[in-house]
Amino acid sequence: MSLVQIPVATAIDLVRWEPAPCGAVILTQTCDLVLPGRPTFHVAPIRLLDEKDAKPARNGRQANLVHVPELGPLSFADLTVVSTLHKSVLAGLETRRGVVQIGDVRKFGQRIGRRFSRFAFPDDVVPWIRPLQKLVESREGRLDSPAGWAFDRVVSLRLECEEGWKSAPYALTLCVILRAGVVPTFEPDFLPEMPAEISDWLYDKNGDVKPTANQIAERLKRDDEILDPTSRYWIWGGLVDAWAAACVAPQNAPQSVLNALQEDRIRGDLCTSEDFSFERFRHSEELDLDHLSPALPLHID
Template sequence: MAIGDGIVRWEPTPYGVVIITQTCDLVQASRPTFHVAPIIVLDDKKAKPARNGRQPNLVHVPELGPASFADLTVVSTLDKTVLKDASAQPGVLEVAHVRKFGQRVGRRFSRFAFPDDVVHWIRPLRKLVEDKDGKLDSPAGWALEHVASLRLECEEEWRATPYALTLCVIMKPGVVPLFEPDELPQMPPSVQTWLYDDSGIVKVSATQIAERLKSENNTLDSITRYWLWGGLVDAWAAMCRAPKDATPSVLDAVQDGRIRGDLCTSDDFSYERFRNSEELDLDHLSPTLPLYAG
């Protein structure tokens, strides 16, 4: 791998490499090069969240086993002549896996660059995901396993601060009861009193709500389950706050000083909202500006 001034660094690939160039480009004689990424093998604890797409630099290679990944932090360009003597085996076969592999490779290079000031607001949620992702014995980990995607929606498409932001939590199919938009049942008074204060702000922690959902999941009626998941989404959104001693630009970056939450399902999250929102790759949100004043 060339790193400038004629210097080449060799990257060890004990498990081989994955070709990430599309086949249609690979077979064209007019294109003399192709791209590869090294294969790495993770332990079980790290492999599961990586398979779920939590780390955009790691893309699962299913035909090599549950712990094998293409590491996109190191992508190299090779001449096609090396293919003549190379042995190969399929890394992705099923159509669904091929589609997912392509999407996740593409995501690595097309991730939205959130404004630095906004990144600081999302750090508490990032920490939650890092600490609890895949830990099914914890209420938070159990709840996160039911989430298909976390997306951040900006009302004015990031034109100017303060940004009006909504955390869209898209649940996996079958988790949240479905109701017609004009037939959404009212929240039971007992649930509303437990979840929210008089001004409609969630007053219990995300951990408390997740604990109740996990422990009572099999006995909850559909209406209560729906509103408890909604409360959990509001609690996750409420976690997204900048430290009080952050710089003024950080503190003023979000409209009304809060990010709103929106419980969604893959059935009701429209393509238009998908286009106007950005996926939160929480493990790759690293601020580049000083967080604290002075």
Template sequence: MDVTDGSEEEQRGSEDLQSKMLDFRQGDIVSVPAIPLLGGAGNVEDHRTPLGAAVISQTCDLVQPDRVTAQLALVRELDPIRAKEAASGKRPRFVALPEYGANLFADLEVIATVSKDYLATLARKPGVPESDNTGGRFGRAVGRRFSRFPFPDELHPYLKPLQDLLQSKASKTASPLGLALESVTTLRLESTGGWRSSPPFNLVLLIVVAPGVLPDLDDSLRPLPKKLADWAYKAGSLYRSPAQIASKLTNAADPVDLTHLWQMLGDALADNCLSSGLASEHATAVEAIEAEVIGEDEFTYDRYLRSEELDLDHLSPPTPW
């Protein structure tokens, strides 16, 4: 066989590979018994994947001829409580695979690189729906795992009440506080002096809620009704707990009351965070924590850039598997 014949055969093989790769999408599940990981001794070891592996490479990279590899993540089954936390985005380590199973997730802690030649030989099935919106959500979730902000260690005692709250309410959505948290799209933290500044920090806890949760008032700065003020404050300080405020919020119908109760809930959470931190060895790390409750449809891009998202992986100690 001359050189020309070899080149033509190689080209046909490349075209055949690309033709097969056109069927693959980010979020697909492939049937593979194991994925390769580099062990402690520098040897390649097989990491068993009894539930298969999820393709986490972007779809555009899978179909590009000049991309010769793809990334696979272990598929793991989570218990119902942890699955609910992960599905809501509170644990970026895990990305939901709703088409594969309600409690099945791509574990981004266990990732391997394989050749596309090998990937093309594997049976595949969708892990996410064909909807572009859902597929985009999967890609954003994968990206978020590798772009999370490293909060200063001194802040962990201040954030512990949020960790306790999110974990304790994850399986109790029927409670007033659980119901309120179901309306929260995300929790974010902002440092008014920027994150490059030195302690003490002045922080803003941003509680972003779904559109329509906050009443649409002509004047959002309407005075706090006296009856509600007498219920919530003593000597000028908020003394109701988040659970008490959430219970009041559940039964409130007046738009003005609803607006103020949501802000009270944010203030109570911020107060708990500050009290927790002040009782720790990092009592001087934070000067103040304010809260702001804002609708998702009013959360600006500028605010997004100035704040960082909180999640259980940020707030929790490492979990053994």
């Protein structure tokens, strides 16, 4: 859409014009655009990213950036700035399709919806997740690193609360959902036994992970083509446990934070996009790690 700036309200009756040198994307569905009783529509500016930042954004890692495939691999709708315009503005603008294929249309709509429907995790849980947030941020887009290689095979990170989010302490599980084919899928009753060599390397006598997450990712990347299915499955499980074990609240955190989790830990669960059930999807929340932040007081007169 050939719109080079969009309005942003800064105070009552005051507007700042947000530059949109690459144009803007119409977010409103066509069915709403053509209805005469709905006089407005919504737009967001297009941002161009470099390839390093674009790949994780295309994979849905940043909820504020939604890929616009027909404009190229580096073009994104930036949902940090969404403006409402009157439909009369459309008459003087040149437009083109930014999303054409039905699969892309579905993904585009889902990711716009995700931006505004993200779950607000309890304030006392957020500090526990921050270490994982920092780990992801430090490796995002670096596919040459072992951790970046591993995160590139993750479809989604979801947090599951066993008894719902009614009150603390919460029993939480970090569900790491891998792309189909990364690890074999086994029936629960036919899960092969962990090889002794893998068990001795991964876990101590208390069942805690011994190597760091990066060391486990390094072995997975190095031996990816030679690992047998059973070993690959269990080493990936160890990496998931290591990521979950990294979720530790600061020792100087408020007591309400330190008491927020059952057993003072988040458990890890290795899943694949093939075996993660809809029921678990309904009872878990996606971790948009780049948007985790403590609640701020908000007052509007």
